Amino acid sequence: MDCDRKFLDITNSFLIKEVAPKANEIDSNPQALYQALQGLGKLGLLALRSNKQLTEATFGDFQELIARYSGALAFVQTQHQSAAAMLTASSNSALQQEYLKPMGNGQLLIGVGFSQLRRQGKPLTLAVPVAGGYQLNGVVPWVTGWNLFQHFIIAATLPDGSAVFGIVPFVQTSQKSRGEITFTTPAQLAAMTSSNTVSATLTRWLLPQEQVVFIKPPGWIHENDKNNILRATFLATGCAFAGLDIIDAAKEKKSLPFITNAFESLLQELTQCRTLIREAQKKSIGIAECLQMRAWAIDLATRIAHAAVTVSSGAANYMHHPAQRIYREALVFTVTGQTTAVMEATLEQLTRSPIQDKEFQPQMDADKRGYSLLYPRPSAFICGSKSSVIHLSHIIDTDIPQWQGDPPVELDTVAELEKDGYYLRRFSLGEHSATHMNAPKSFDSFGVGIDKYPAESLVVSAVVIDIRTKTTVNFDYTLTVADVLAWEEEYGEIPAGGVVILYTGWQEKWRDKDAFFNQDAEGSLHFPGFGIDATQFLLDERQIAGVGIDTHGVDSGQDTTFAINRLVLEKPRIVLENLTNLDQLPPLGARLAIAPLLLRGGSGSPVGVLALVR
Numbered sequence: 001m002d003c004d005r006k007f008l009d010i011t012n013s014f015l016i017k018e019v020a021p022k023a024n025e026i027d028s029n030p031q032a033l034y035q036a037l038q039g040l041g042k043l044g045l046l047a048l049r050s051n052k053q054l055t056e057a058t059f060g061d062f063q064e065l066i067a068r069y070s071g072a073l074a075f076v077q078t079q080h081q082s083a084a085a086m087l088t089a090s091s092n093s094a095l096q097q098e099y100l101k102p103m104g105n106g107q108l109l110i111g112v113g114f115s116q117l118r119r120q121g122k123p124l125t126l127a128v129p130v131a132g133g134y135q136l137n138g139v140v141p142w143v144t145g146w147n148l149f150q151h152f153i154i155a156a157t158l159p160d161g162s163a164v165f166g167i168v169p170f171v172q173t174s175q176k177s178r179g180e181i182t183f184t185t186p187a188q189l190a191a192m193t194s195s196n197t198v199s200a201t202l203t204r205w206l207l208p209q210e211q212v213v214f215i216k217p218p219g220w221i222h223e224n225d226k227n228n229i230l231r232a233t234f235l236a237t238g239c240a241f242a243g244l245d246i247i248d249a250a251k252e253k254k255s256l257p258f259i260t261n262a263f264e265s266l267l268q269e270l271t272q273c274r275t276l277i278r279e280a281q282k283k284s285i286g287i288a289e290c291l292q293m294r295a296w297a298i299d300l301a302t303r304i305a306h307a308a309v310t311v312s313s314g315a316a317n318y319m320h321h322p323a324q325r326i327y328r329e330a331l332v333f334t335v336t337g338q339t340t341a342v343m344e345a346t347l348e349q350l351t352r353s354p355i356q357d358k359e360f361q362p363q364m365d366a367d368k369r370g371y372s373l374l375y376p377r378p379s380a381f382i383c384g385s386k387s388s389v390i391h392l393s394h395i396i397d398t399d400i401p402q403w404q405g406d407p408p409v410e411l412d413t414v415a416e417l418e419k420d421g422y423y424l425r426r427f428s429l430g431e432h433s434a435t436h437m438n439a440p441k442s443f444d445s446f447g448v449g450i451d452k453y454p455a456e457s458l459v460v461s462a463v464v465i466d467i468r469t470k471t472t473v474n475f476d477y478t479l480t481v482a483d484v485l486a487w488e489e490e491y492g493e494i495p496a497g498g499v500v501i502l503y504t505g506w507q508e509k510w511r512d513k514d515a516f517f518n519q520d521a522e523g524s525l526h527f528p529g530f531g532i533d534a535t536q537f538l539l540d541e542r543q544i545a546g547v548g549i550d551t552h553g554v555d556s557g558q559d560t561t562f563a564i565n566r567l568v569l570e571k572p573r574i575v576l577e578n579l580t581n582l583d584q585l586p587p588l589g590a591r592l593a594i595a596p597l598l599l600r601g602g603s604g605s606p607v608g609v610l611a612l613v614r
Helices: 002-028 030-042 056-069 071-088 093-104 220-227 233-254 257-281 287-317 322-335 340-351 481-491 513-517 532-541 563-568
Strands: 110-113 125-130 133-144 151-157 163-169 173-175 179-183 197-208 212-216 380-382 385-391 410-415 424-428 436-438 459-466 499-503 546-549 574-577 588-596 604-613
Touching: 002 030, 002 056, 002 071, 002 322, 030 071, 056 071, 056 233, 056 257, 071 093, 071 110, 071 133, 071 151, 071 212, 071 233, 071 322, 110 133, 125 197, 133 151, 133 163, 133 179, 151 197, 163 197, 233 257, 233 287, 233 322, 257 287, 257 588, 287 322, 287 340, 436 588, 459 481, 481 532, 499 574, 532 563, 546 563, 563 574
Parallel strands: 110 151, 125 151, 459 499, 499 546, 546 574
Antiparallel strands: 125 133, 133 197, 151 163, 163 212, 173 179, 179 197, 385 604, 410 424, 436 574, 436 604, 459 588, 588 604
């Protein structure tokens, strides 16, 4: 982990110092792009997939970093990294010894040209076995890196439908004994023009056996595409971060609240998207789910790039403006490595109406922390976003668990349909019964009541810290600062202005009053809660807006002083107790809509809590 972090820190430092200031030039100037490639080479970063110790997740982070600072550099080095990965997988040890080391340090740059294998119908590039190798004829319609790469790995279809892959020179070549390779002039692309993308034509070109990387069976590329659906998502999320950088700068410069709101909303969604993709990498999940995440990343990158254009106003129309470049890069990453399945998933994502009540919520099996991973589900039209909506409040009934001394829940019928023409009940319960929210007046005679909370303060982001592995062996467990830092190590720093929810597993005990309060023979209660140090840390260092829990109190059962409540409610912050359905929330990315009854001067109120999950 430390080694991976150091490797990424080195990459990030190089990108910020050497690449970010020249990003627009790198996009249009092949020489500037070549120098950036050489910079990666000097750091030994150009054949990473030949490093068996490098994890897929770390390589994804690397790709994302580069795409954040230069789409052109990300696009071109990806071609080179793919070539290195193919050589690493080859059984041709002579090729490996000759090429891999100089590829890693940038002394030798190699591209790829095999996307034509994805095309239906008659193969564009054919190979025929001949003495000493294979004769190649046909067209490779897309080869990136003219005048940047010295060679590229070509693929050509054999008579039996399999494909031979081999290394050929990336220069105009005509030899009587070898045949001919010619190239078009670089294509006039809308973005990343410096990548120098050309088409190649091979005429009776002899690929010697010693230059063969490998032979793959018919349909190999389609199976390979299925296995690598998520790999290209990191280019899209990196592009999304680039857009967020522009929005972040605009919110600081223009000081408009709606820009800040947009930035925070998009950052939350991007964080959730990245979290789910990284969790998916660790599991064996279905192709449909992978496609949905790929489409989500593409959609998110294009929306954030569009937002960057929006906050940049008319300046974004200049070709040299970063928002213009990032917008065009988002379009490129929409079609990078595209298959018909990815195209279909992307179009479904882009054309899905937010007012459709359409099921779109595949779930993974709960992982070792026990939460379910949710993907976007457009079930309601809420603030123009496609979200799933989850009740976090228990149903109120007369037999719910209640704190000792609280008034009982009463439901009395006062009108009957048959007799009065309508049905009506009167209900009565304490301000701190069922799922409820506490107000400062609970513990301070000068504190504000529940009716004084502004509406905007009741729509907040949420993070969920799952401590069930601790509470199953220690009913009195309280959240520690170490727990918070461990959560942040995996998901990033807890954002300011949100609610931290503690998932203890007590929601499962709701129907068993004895288990829910867990009272011993001496009358002491045993259920988990927030620790004082962790709460102080969250308030001081993370500036959270409040806390929530699935037990009857954010204070543990052993704390009879209500220390956590008092600490949090020194200001009109949020304290939510008796939450449920926390297993349906992601660790990060949900947004809460909290609706207490506006009881004048109330110490608290039963509350309806809805979670919106992108």
